[in-house]
Amino acid sequence: MNHFLNFKLKIWRQKNNKEKGFFKTYKIQNVSPDSSFLEMLDILNNQIICNKKDTPISFDHDCREGICGMCSLYINGRAHGPEYLTTTCQLHMRSFRNGITIYIEPWRAFSFPIIKDLIVDRSSFDRIMISGGFISVNTFGKTIDGNIIPIPKNQSEKAFDASSCIGCGACVAVCKNRSAMLFVSAKVSQFSFLPQGIVERKKRVLNMVNRMEKEGFGSCTNTKSCEVECPKGISTEYISILNKEYINSFI
Numbered sequence: 001m002n003h004f005l006n007f008k009l010k011i012w013r014q015k016n017n018k019e020k021g022f023f024k025t026y027k028i029q030n031v032s033p034d035s036s037f038l039e040m041l042d043i044l045n046n047q048i049i050c051n052k053k054d055t056p057i058s059f060d061h062d063c064r065e066g067i068c069g070m071c072s073l074y075i076n077g078r079a080h081g082p083e084y085l086t087t088t089c090q091l092h093m094r095s096f097r098n099g100i101t102i103y104i105e106p107w108r109a110f111s112f113p114i115i116k117d118l119i120v121d122r123s124s125f126d127r128i129m130i131s132g133g134f135i136s137v138n139t140f141g142k143t144i145d146g147n148i149i150p151i152p153k154n155q156s157e158k159a160f161d162a163s164s165c166i167g168c169g170a171c172v173a174v175c176k177n178r179s180a181m182l183f184v185s186a187k188v189s190q191f192s193f194l195p196q197g198i199v200e201r202k203k204r205v206l207n208m209v210n211r212m213e214k215e216g217f218g219s220c221t222n223t224k225s226c227e228v229e230c231p232k233g234i235s236t237e238y239i240s241i242l243n244k245e246y247i248n249s250f251i
C-alpha cells in the first residue's frame, strides 16, 4: 500500500539575474511516492496558480526521461538529488523521507547565469559544442555504411560511453572550480575514438578548450566530484584523454 507523503519545500525564487534571490517556503501534502520530482513541482505549481497569491515556480525540463539534460536542479545540496546515476526527472518522491524539508536550488556557476528561479542559461555549453564544428566526411549520397567500418570494440565502447553525456551541467555545478572539463572531455572523446572524427581532431580540441576558457569555466584540480555526481557516470578518465588530445594538437 502506498502511503502519501508530506514535505516542506524551500525553493529558490529569483526574478532575474539582476535581482537578489531568496528561499521561499512551501508546504505540499499527499504526494504519491511514485510521482517524479518534477511531477511534484507540477502539482505545487497547480496549487500556486489556483491560490492566485504567487507566481508559479520556473524550472527547466523537456524529455523527462533522462535524455535532454534540461532538468538541472540542486536538491538538498546534491546535483540531481540523492540518487546516483539519476537525473532529476527520473528521481521519485519515494527517495525522500516523509515530513522532511527539501531545499531546491538552481545550478550556481558564473558561466550559467540565472534566468529565473530554478532556470539557468547553459548556452555556454552550446557555444563550446558549436566551436567544435562538424566532421567533414561525406554523410550523404555515395557513402560507406558506418556499420561496416571496422572499429575495435574497446574503442567503439569508449566512444559510446562518452556520447552518453547529456550536457546537463551537473559536473560544473558540483565542482569547486566550476570546471567544465568533464563535459568537454566527453564531447571531444566521443569523436576522437572514431575514424570519422580523425580529420578535424586537432582543430576540434583546440577550439573547444579555447571556447571553454573564454566562457569563464575554471580549471580541473582532480577533485573528481564531477564523476561522482554525473547522472550518466562519465568517468574522469576522459579528462586524461582530453589533456592528451590537447597536447597532441600542438605536435
Ligand code: SF4
Binding pocket: 069, 164, 165, 166, 167, 168, 169, 170, 171, 172, 182, 183, 186, 229, 230, 231, 232, 233, 234
Ligand atoms: S559530463 Fe555528466 S554531469 Fe557533465 S554535462 Fe555530461 S552528463 Fe552532465
Ligand code: FES
Binding pocket: 060, 061, 062, 063, 064, 065, 066, 067, 068, 069, 070, 071, 087, 088, 089, 090, 166
Ligand atoms: S528532463 Fe530531460 S533529462 Fe531530465
